[in-house]
Amino acid sequence: MKKLMNSAEDIVRDALRGIAAAHPDLAVNVDEQVVTRAEGPRPGKVALVSGGGAGHEPLHAGFVGLGMLDAACPGEVFTSPVPDQMLTATRAVDGGAGVVHIVKNYTGDVMNFQMAAELVRDDGITVESVIVNDDVAIEDSLYTAGRRGTGATVFVEKIAGALAEEGGDLAAVVAAARAVNERSRSFGVALTSGTTPAKGSPTFDLGDDEIEMGIGIHGEPGRARRKMASAAEIAEVALGAILEDYPLQRGDEALVMVNGMGGTPLLELYVVFAEVFALLAGRGVRIARTLVGNYVTSLDMAGCSITTCQLTPELTRLWDAPVRTAALRWGA
């Protein structure tokens, strides 16, 4: 393993030092691993806190700022943060109008955020949790861990963040976040395994002509392995799995993200996007808004994920609202 780091133990804190140095708009508590907006809480504004294991950059710290998150708490690589971080973050951003925890649906994340929410409530802060679970590669069932939260997290954070920024109250912000999650689906494909700094070798082995379909964002293997295929075929399988679960109809408008897993160059992501666009156009679905790039990564894994969200005029309006963060920025 070769990584640009000083030590596997310190990689997250070293990166936080870099984020602090690069983004004067952010306040970074390196020791507690909490990133907030430099200007502090805005009284009366609903605050959004998210967090999760590191290794998915720019998620979540790259989405802290005007029109999106108020705080992010990155855990160790691929490890949910601990309740103390979430507590610190929540206290730091509470503006008296309630705090929303945006939680990707992983056993660890859910349990740690749950413990944090209990502690926060002891402080008298109103907190609501929104679970993101958009990954169609996983069967949804009450008797399992349920679907993973992946690409839709960016949509939820952007749209709920916009509503909070313009003064939406806690119930409205939570409702918007849940609506975005419900209307969004994702599917991921890996061309290579990622390598965690701590383990130092690829998490799984993949042949030179094999790919994993239905992977998550923690380097875990997917549900099935198949032979390498063209971008067109891969897009068809991925989008097919999404549409089977959440059909998009002729006349629908969609927000679509083709997201890189960290080791795949933008050139290839645009190739995939061209295929996704053609497939949806063939069904009469219009891609009204787009993200192509690395937004929810899995260390140095090569591959991509596709996320769709069925838009409404209101969701489109909130998507277009100004945002000023390290990784997403427009209109401000």
Place this chain on the structure above:
Amino acid sequence: MKKLMNSAEDIVRDALRGIAAAHPDLAVNVDEQVVTRAEGPRPGKVALVSGGGAGHEPLHAGFVGLGMLDAACPGEVFTSPVPDQMLTATRAVDGGAGVVHIVKNYTGDVMNFQMAAELVRDDGITVESVIVNDDVAIEDSLYTAGRRGTGATVFVEKIAGALAEEGGDLAAVVAAARAVNERSRSFGVALTSGTTPAKGSPTFDLGDDEIEMGIGIHGEPGRARRKMASAAEIAEVALGAILEDYPLQRGDEALVMVNGMGGTPLLELYVVFAEVFALLAGRGVRIARTLVGNYVTSLDMAGCSITTCQLTPELTRLWDAPVRTAALRWGA
């Protein structure tokens, strides 16, 4: 080799279809491989055209838009575009106030742009070329191909683009572009070789514990190989090479980019930035403006490059001016 593509032959055109689909602000001529702003030329505005081999995305197409380029012409992967593309691009964006060709200093790019400039002049369009050559890993000499153009290209395109947007005349825009180039230096490090779609295997072999110092952006090996080292050591060597060539003094303000080569995740780039920041702070140099991310890539190569530019208040003002492109966006 596994890449998200349909065929090595079509990867650039397929990606251009994706760019066209993703960015309605852009007009993409897929067959001729020319990307321009959708709104067409603005009469009286100096136009900026750049181009180079593909494989460096988001460079250059990702920098076409308000406040930056007017057109980009991507060649095949790692192959300079041909004069016809540059001619088409130049004709498409000429607003009567002259056109600037921003050319990275590679034999092929320089010769093709030179042939294009001759053809353009036959059309009666005034064209000036600005050569970007910021890479300190290469000795500068009249008797060689000279220094490569790498990271500084982004700085040149942003700052010259801002001046053109606000009405600067041809001489002023060219002077600004040259000033940025002269004040900028870069140094690149590879942890792995990239793989071109056409060749299908890594361009060079690198041991599991080796890195290449002083690489360019075309997958070519660097000037020296060494044992893998910590991010702190790597930053010190890279920044050392830069500062030896272009010293930054106590009190200087710098624009600094830590750029990923395509296969390196943002987490690691922030670790490197933290080290660069600390090293410059130790010399009393303030990093006033920053870019951390994938801006000038080399396919799927793992590694990074560091680019510094000594700022002036005027350059800082132009850097801060509004920009609205696929890959760089603020204030608009």
Place this chain on the structure above:
Amino acid sequence: MGCLTQGRALPLMDMVLDEHAARRWVAAIVAAVESHRDYLTQLDAAIGDADHGVNLQRGFSAVAAALADKPGLTPGQVLLTTGTTLVSKVGGASGPLYGTAFREAGRALGDTVAGTGEQLLAALEAALEGIRRLGSASVGDKTIVDAFSPAVTAFAEALGAGADLAAAAAAAESAADDGMHATVGLQAHKGRASYLGPRSVGHQDPGATSTALIFGALRQALVEQSA
């Protein structure tokens, strides 16, 4: 129960879970996690995200430091400190689960300075109940519960059959081991491994494996006492 043989330099006492035994237990876990770190991570790489060993090591080395700073605790406080430290240092799934387990065990012990077999059993039951409440996993889901639950049952049965603390802990260890081995054949229904569906079969669960280490450490701590 109790160790009545004489003739050694150590002062003898009834076999109980006192502060020293509790500390020995935790110290033995610290050592086991340290020496099995890469093994646990390797297991997690196959069906999870390759961090279970690293997570536990981060947690238990913090536990060791926290306990070293706090002399003169009750056994309940030892376990409470252990759990609280795990909650705030581990993260992931195992952090809240083991953290809650040790906190619940510590609470169950109350302020006793010498936990009896029945008190330790109640503590272990409270730990299991905490894990179940938080993670809603049942036996057969391929999790910590597959080792923890049979271990507690075996401990109870051994006590009921008149075994001393050390013997009951040995029975618990062996049941945890069996439960751990049995996870190989299971398909995961909880935790990250469940994402693999049928592909999770054929791999041993990392959490069940660390649970077996925890019961091995308990036996070790109590056998040392009875030796």
Place this chain on the structure above:
Amino acid sequence: MGCLTQGRALPLMDMVLDEHAARRWVAAIVAAVESHRDYLTQLDAAIGDADHGVNLQRGFSAVAAALADKPGLTPGQVLLTTGTTLVSKVGGASGPLYGTAFREAGRALGDTVAGTGEQLLAALEAALEGIRRLGSASVGDKTIVDAFSPAVTAFAEALGAGADLAAAAAAAESAADDGMHATVGLQAHKGRASYLGPRSVGHQDPGATSTALIFGALRQALVEQSA
């Protein structure tokens, strides 16, 4: 000079570079580039950017198509079309260089329908001059020029010594080959390979190699005619 033996079905003529010979030359380059594509790319991977074979193949297959569309050309027009197509299809360093070379050669042939040895020599000299003007490389810089320049000199010397076109082309081919081999020991001063500094030594230059193929193709085209 000229081929005066009789007794074959083909109509005989003085050995000249007519349209057919020019087309045969280009066709032989197309074939050589096709069969050496991966080899040239491999050479470029060692000291460049792994695209020289791909670049030339893209260019020369476009040349083949362009020429197939245009019957009835002068030899000069054949070379001009070749050069123009290369300029607009290849890109990189080799596109403008070879494109200019063929364009200059075509221009130098003027409107002759049957180029003599002297006319071909003048064309080759114009090609070399075009490469030099554009790339400012000298012999020893480890580029195309290291094969092209000695080839032109050998062609001139052979002609001066009374050789026919085929023999002069054979001399040029052999000189280009020697020049190509000699690049192995050189440090590059132009082109991408120069970025490697001393590390460029020990590798054969891809451009010098393709130049040797071009002169091999010329010999082949003219020997076929004289056979």
